[in-house]
Amino acid sequence: MKKLSLIAGMLVGGLLFAYQPPTFYDESSNSKPNISNQNKKPCIIENNVPNKPCILKIEATGVGVPPCNGACSVAQAKVMARRAAIVDAYKALAEKMYGIKVNGRDTVKNMILQNSNLRAYVNGLIRGAIIEEEDYKNGVYSVVLSVKLDPNEWNKYLKNAANNYSY
Amino acid sequence: MNGINILKTLLIITVINLSAKEIFISFQYKVKNYRLSFSHFNCAYAMTYENSNKKLLFTLPCNEKDIIKCCNNNKDKIVDKLIAKKVIIFSEDNLINNSLNNSAKLTFLPHRFDIIIKNSVAYFYIKGE
Numbered sequence: 001m002k003k004l005s006l007i008a009g010m011l012v013g014g015l016l017f018a019y020q021p022p023t024f025y026d027e028s029s030n031s032k033p034n035i036s037n038q039n040k041k042p043c044i045i046e047n048n049v050p051n052k053p054c055i056l057k058i059e060a061t062g063v064g065v066p067p068c069n070g071a072c073s074v075a076q077a078k079v080m081a082r083r084a085a086i087v088d089a090y091k092a093l094a095e096k097m098y099g100i101k102v103n104g105r106d107t108v109k110n111m112i113l114q115n116s117n118l119r120a121y122v123n124g125l126i127r128g129a130i131i132e133e134e135d136y137k138n139g140v141y142s143v144v145l146s147v148k149l150d151p152n153e154w155n156k157y158l159k160n161a162a163n164n165y166s167y
Numbered sequence: 168m169n170g171i172n173i174l175k176t177l178l179i180i181t182v183i184n185l186s187a188k189e190i191f192i193s194f195q196y197k198v199k200n201y202r203l204s205f206s207h208f209n210c211a212y213a214m215t216y217e218n219s220n221k222k223l224l225f226t227l228p229c230n231e232k233d234i235i236k237c238c239n240n241n242k243d244k245i246v247d248k249l250i251a252k253k254v255i256i257f258s259e260d261n262l263i264n265n266s267l268n269n270s271a272k273l274t275f276l277p278h279r280f281d282i283i284i285k286n287s288v289a290y291f292y293i294k295g296e
Contacts, residue, residue: 121259
Protein backbone atom coordinates (compact mmCIF):
# COMPACT_ATOMS: atom_id res chain seq x y z
CA MET A 1 0.00 0.00 0.00
CA LYS A 2 2.84 2.33 0.86
CA LYS A 3 4.57 1.49 -2.44
CA LEU A 4 1.41 2.24 -4.44
CA SER A 5 0.92 5.63 -2.76
CA LEU A 6 4.61 6.43 -3.36
CA ILE A 7 4.32 5.60 -7.08
CA ALA A 8 1.08 7.60 -7.35
CA GLY A 9 2.74 10.55 -5.59
CA MET A 10 5.72 10.43 -7.95
CA LEU A 11 3.43 10.35 -10.99
CA VAL A 12 1.40 13.34 -9.78
CA GLY A 13 4.61 15.21 -8.93
CA GLY A 14 6.06 14.49 -12.37
CA LEU A 15 2.89 15.70 -14.10
CA LEU A 16 2.84 18.89 -12.04
CA PHE A 17 6.51 19.49 -12.84
CA ALA A 18 5.97 18.92 -16.57
CA TYR A 19 2.88 21.17 -16.72
CA GLN A 20 3.51 24.69 -17.96
CA PRO A 21 0.72 27.25 -17.86
CA PRO A 22 -0.15 28.71 -21.30
CA THR A 23 1.67 31.97 -21.98
CA PHE A 24 -0.21 34.83 -23.56
CA TYR A 25 1.34 37.34 -25.90
CA ASP A 26 1.60 40.74 -24.36
CA GLU A 27 1.15 43.33 -27.11
CA SER A 28 2.96 45.97 -25.12
CA SER A 29 6.15 43.92 -24.89
CA ASN A 30 8.55 43.61 -27.81
CA SER A 31 8.81 39.82 -27.67
CA LYS A 32 6.98 38.02 -30.45
CA PRO A 33 4.80 34.98 -29.85
CA ASN A 34 5.87 31.54 -30.96
CA ILE A 35 3.60 30.80 -33.89
CA SER A 36 3.54 27.10 -34.62
CA ASN A 37 4.14 26.38 -38.27
CA GLN A 38 2.20 23.13 -38.14
CA ASN A 39 -0.90 24.59 -39.78
CA LYS A 40 1.08 26.65 -42.27
CA LYS A 41 1.64 24.76 -45.50
CA PRO A 42 4.64 25.86 -47.51
CA CYS A 43 4.03 27.64 -50.78
CA ILE A 44 5.49 25.30 -53.40
CA ILE A 45 5.69 26.39 -57.03
CA GLU A 46 5.70 23.57 -59.58
CA ASN A 47 5.61 24.25 -63.32
CA ASN A 48 5.16 27.96 -62.63
CA VAL A 49 1.94 27.26 -60.69
CA PRO A 50 1.82 27.56 -56.89
CA ASN A 51 0.01 24.83 -54.91
CA LYS A 52 -2.18 27.46 -53.21
CA PRO A 53 -2.74 31.21 -53.43
CA CYS A 54 0.28 32.76 -51.79
CA ILE A 55 2.35 35.90 -51.66
CA LEU A 56 6.07 35.60 -52.23
CA LYS A 57 8.57 37.87 -50.58
CA ILE A 58 11.67 38.47 -52.65
CA GLU A 59 14.77 39.87 -51.01
CA ALA A 60 17.89 41.30 -52.56
CA THR A 61 21.04 42.87 -51.17
CA GLY A 62 22.87 45.83 -52.64
CA VAL A 63 26.20 47.36 -51.74
CA GLY A 64 27.65 50.79 -52.24
CA VAL A 65 30.97 52.46 -51.47
CA PRO A 66 31.74 56.11 -50.73
CA PRO A 67 33.14 58.18 -53.59
CA CYS A 68 36.93 58.46 -54.04
CA ASN A 69 36.68 62.22 -54.30
CA GLY A 70 33.90 64.76 -54.52
CA ALA A 71 32.31 64.30 -51.08
CA CYS A 72 32.91 67.16 -48.63
CA SER A 73 32.53 65.19 -45.43
CA VAL A 74 32.36 61.66 -44.05
CA ALA A 75 28.61 62.04 -43.53
CA GLN A 76 28.07 63.07 -47.15
CA ALA A 77 30.20 60.14 -48.34
CA LYS A 78 28.08 57.80 -46.21
CA VAL A 79 24.84 59.21 -47.62
CA MET A 80 26.17 58.78 -51.16
CA ALA A 81 27.23 55.21 -50.39
CA ARG A 82 23.71 54.54 -49.06
CA ARG A 83 22.12 55.82 -52.27
CA ALA A 84 24.51 53.67 -54.33
CA ALA A 85 23.60 50.66 -52.19
CA ILE A 86 19.86 51.30 -52.68
CA VAL A 87 20.27 51.53 -56.47
CA ASP A 88 22.35 48.33 -56.45
CA ALA A 89 19.72 46.56 -54.34
CA TYR A 90 17.01 47.63 -56.80
CA LYS A 91 19.17 46.25 -59.61
CA ALA A 92 19.54 42.92 -57.77
CA LEU A 93 15.79 42.84 -57.15
CA ALA A 94 15.04 43.55 -60.83
CA GLU A 95 17.42 40.75 -61.84
CA LYS A 96 15.53 38.33 -59.62
CA MET A 97 12.12 39.47 -60.83
CA TYR A 98 12.71 40.03 -64.54
CA GLY A 99 15.83 37.95 -65.27
CA ILE A 100 18.90 39.17 -67.13
CA LYS A 101 19.32 39.61 -70.86
CA VAL A 102 22.77 38.68 -72.07
CA ASN A 103 24.48 39.67 -75.31
CA GLY A 104 27.89 38.27 -76.14
CA ARG A 105 30.22 39.05 -79.06
CA ASP A 106 33.69 37.76 -79.82
CA THR A 107 35.74 39.07 -82.71
CA VAL A 108 38.27 36.67 -84.18
CA LYS A 109 40.81 37.63 -86.83
CA ASN A 110 43.24 35.15 -88.38
CA MET A 111 42.27 32.60 -85.73
CA ILE A 112 43.22 35.04 -82.96
CA LEU A 113 40.70 36.50 -80.54
CA GLN A 114 40.74 40.26 -81.07
CA ASN A 115 37.90 41.46 -78.92
CA SER A 116 35.55 39.88 -76.42
CA ASN A 117 32.37 41.66 -75.36
CA LEU A 118 29.72 40.54 -72.91
CA ARG A 119 26.78 42.73 -71.99
CA ALA A 120 24.27 41.72 -69.32
CA TYR A 121 21.39 44.09 -68.69
CA VAL A 122 18.03 44.38 -67.00
CA ASN A 123 15.29 46.96 -67.31
CA GLY A 124 12.27 46.91 -65.05
CA LEU A 125 9.70 48.74 -63.00
CA ILE A 126 9.53 48.01 -59.29
CA ARG A 127 6.69 49.12 -57.10
CA GLY A 128 6.44 49.00 -53.32
CA ALA A 129 9.88 47.76 -52.35
CA ILE A 130 10.86 48.36 -48.74
CA ILE A 131 14.20 48.52 -46.98
CA GLU A 132 14.49 45.60 -44.55
CA GLU A 133 18.01 46.13 -43.27
CA GLU A 134 20.86 48.54 -43.74
CA ASP A 135 24.37 48.48 -42.39
CA TYR A 136 27.62 50.38 -42.81
CA LYS A 137 30.72 48.31 -42.09
CA ASN A 138 34.33 48.56 -43.25
CA GLY A 139 33.50 51.33 -45.71
CA VAL A 140 30.77 49.33 -47.43
CA TYR A 141 27.11 50.26 -47.10
CA SER A 142 24.77 47.33 -47.56
CA VAL A 143 21.01 47.48 -47.98
CA VAL A 144 18.49 44.63 -48.02
CA LEU A 145 15.37 45.36 -50.05
CA SER A 146 12.27 43.25 -50.22
CA VAL A 147 9.15 43.21 -52.34
CA LYS A 148 5.99 41.12 -52.06
CA LEU A 149 4.28 39.73 -55.13
CA ASP A 150 1.66 37.22 -56.17
CA PRO A 151 3.41 34.53 -58.29
CA ASN A 152 0.24 33.83 -60.31
CA GLU A 153 -0.16 37.45 -61.38
CA TRP A 154 3.58 37.88 -61.89
CA ASN A 155 3.81 34.81 -64.16
CA LYS A 156 0.89 36.12 -66.23
CA TYR A 157 2.63 39.47 -66.59
CA LEU A 158 5.94 37.87 -67.57
CA LYS A 159 4.20 35.65 -70.16
CA ASN A 160 2.52 38.68 -71.73
CA ALA A 161 5.80 40.58 -71.70
CA ALA A 162 7.60 37.64 -73.35
CA ASN A 163 4.90 37.45 -76.06
CA ASN A 164 5.23 41.16 -76.79
CA TYR A 165 9.03 41.07 -76.76
CA SER A 166 10.56 40.60 -80.19
CA TYR A 167 13.77 38.55 -80.24
CA MET B 168 -4.57 94.02 -82.25
CA ASN B 169 -1.78 91.44 -82.14
CA GLY B 170 -0.26 93.12 -79.13
CA ILE B 171 -3.56 92.87 -77.27
CA ASN B 172 -3.78 89.15 -78.09
CA ILE B 173 -0.23 88.57 -76.83
CA LEU B 174 -1.07 90.48 -73.64
CA LYS B 175 -4.20 88.36 -73.21
CA THR B 176 -2.27 85.10 -73.57
CA LEU B 177 0.41 86.34 -71.18
CA LEU B 178 -2.30 87.26 -68.68
CA ILE B 179 -3.91 83.81 -69.01
CA ILE B 180 -0.53 82.09 -68.52
CA THR B 181 0.22 84.17 -65.40
CA VAL B 182 -3.26 83.47 -64.00
CA ILE B 183 -2.76 79.72 -64.60
CA ASN B 184 0.67 79.92 -63.00
CA LEU B 185 -0.67 81.71 -59.96
CA SER B 186 -3.62 79.35 -59.53
CA ALA B 187 -1.58 76.19 -60.18
CA LYS B 188 -0.30 74.87 -56.88
CA GLU B 189 0.43 71.43 -58.20
CA ILE B 190 4.01 70.34 -58.29
CA PHE B 191 5.97 67.81 -60.28
CA ILE B 192 8.55 65.80 -58.37
CA SER B 193 11.10 63.56 -60.04
CA PHE B 194 14.56 62.24 -59.30
CA GLN B 195 17.28 60.15 -60.87
CA TYR B 196 20.34 58.37 -59.51
CA LYS B 197 23.18 56.86 -61.48
CA VAL B 198 25.67 54.46 -60.01
CA LYS B 199 28.90 53.45 -61.69
CA ASN B 200 31.00 50.63 -60.27
CA TYR B 201 29.11 50.81 -56.95
CA ARG B 202 29.73 54.55 -56.58
CA LEU B 203 27.09 57.22 -56.93
CA SER B 204 28.12 59.14 -60.04
CA PHE B 205 25.09 61.34 -60.67
CA SER B 206 22.04 62.46 -58.73
CA HIS B 207 19.25 64.78 -59.75
CA PHE B 208 16.16 65.94 -57.89
CA ASN B 209 13.53 68.16 -59.45
CA CYS B 210 10.60 69.90 -57.83
CA ALA B 211 8.76 72.41 -60.04
CA TYR B 212 5.35 74.01 -60.40
CA ALA B 213 3.02 72.47 -62.97
CA MET B 214 1.81 74.78 -65.72
CA THR B 215 -1.73 73.46 -65.69
CA TYR B 216 -4.14 72.39 -63.02
CA GLU B 217 -5.39 68.83 -63.14
CA ASN B 218 -8.66 68.02 -61.46
CA SER B 219 -8.16 64.44 -60.36
CA ASN B 220 -8.26 62.28 -57.27
CA LYS B 221 -5.55 62.76 -54.71
CA LYS B 222 -4.21 60.50 -52.01
CA LEU B 223 -2.16 61.48 -48.98
CA LEU B 224 1.23 59.78 -49.28
CA PHE B 225 3.24 61.24 -46.44
CA THR B 226 3.82 64.29 -44.28
CA LEU B 227 7.04 66.10 -43.48
CA PRO B 228 7.89 68.85 -41.02
CA CYS B 229 8.42 72.03 -43.01
CA ASN B 230 9.31 75.44 -41.63
CA GLU B 231 9.35 77.30 -44.95
CA LYS B 232 6.28 78.89 -46.52
CA ASP B 233 7.66 78.41 -50.03
CA ILE B 234 6.74 74.92 -51.25
CA ILE B 235 9.66 74.61 -53.69
CA LYS B 236 12.13 75.67 -50.97
CA CYS B 237 10.58 73.13 -48.61
CA CYS B 238 10.92 70.43 -51.30
CA ASN B 239 14.55 71.21 -52.00
CA ASN B 240 15.51 71.43 -48.32
CA ASN B 241 13.90 68.07 -47.57
CA LYS B 242 14.90 66.32 -50.78
CA ASP B 243 16.62 63.38 -49.07
CA LYS B 244 13.59 62.71 -46.90
CA ILE B 245 11.26 62.98 -49.94
CA VAL B 246 13.43 60.59 -51.95
CA ASP B 247 13.40 58.11 -49.07
CA LYS B 248 9.61 58.23 -48.95
CA LEU B 249 9.08 58.07 -52.71
CA ILE B 250 11.69 55.46 -53.58
CA ALA B 251 9.32 52.78 -52.31
CA LYS B 252 6.50 54.09 -54.49
CA LYS B 253 7.38 53.19 -58.08
CA VAL B 254 10.77 53.39 -59.74
CA ILE B 255 12.31 52.33 -63.01
CA ILE B 256 15.64 50.60 -62.83
CA PHE B 257 18.02 50.04 -65.71
CA SER B 258 21.29 48.30 -65.11
CA GLU B 259 24.01 46.87 -67.28
CA ASP B 260 27.26 45.01 -66.76
CA ASN B 261 29.79 45.24 -69.56
CA LEU B 262 32.65 42.78 -69.65
CA ILE B 263 35.10 44.04 -72.23
CA ASN B 264 38.33 42.09 -72.58
CA ASN B 265 37.99 40.74 -69.03
CA SER B 266 37.44 44.15 -67.42
CA LEU B 267 34.04 44.72 -65.84
CA ASN B 268 32.07 47.94 -65.98
CA ASN B 269 28.93 48.12 -63.92
CA SER B 270 26.30 50.84 -64.17
CA ALA B 271 22.77 51.28 -62.86
CA LYS B 272 20.19 54.03 -63.22
CA LEU B 273 17.18 54.52 -60.96
CA THR B 274 14.46 56.91 -62.06
CA PHE B 275 11.32 58.18 -60.38
CA LEU B 276 9.31 59.61 -63.25
CA PRO B 277 7.63 63.01 -62.80
CA HIS B 278 4.53 62.67 -60.65
CA ARG B 279 2.03 65.36 -59.81
CA PHE B 280 1.69 66.36 -56.18
CA ASP B 281 -0.54 68.72 -54.33
CA ILE B 282 1.49 69.97 -51.39
CA ILE B 283 -0.23 71.82 -48.59
CA ILE B 284 1.76 73.43 -45.81
CA LYS B 285 -0.22 73.76 -42.61
CA ASN B 286 1.13 74.45 -39.10
CA SER B 287 4.75 73.79 -40.19
CA VAL B 288 3.79 70.42 -41.67
CA ALA B 289 3.83 69.71 -45.41
CA TYR B 290 1.17 67.27 -46.62
CA PHE B 291 2.16 65.49 -49.85
CA TYR B 292 -0.85 64.37 -51.86
CA ILE B 293 -0.16 62.32 -55.01
CA LYS B 294 -2.53 63.04 -57.91
CA GLY B 295 -3.97 61.02 -60.76
CA GLU B 296 -3.70 57.52 -59.31
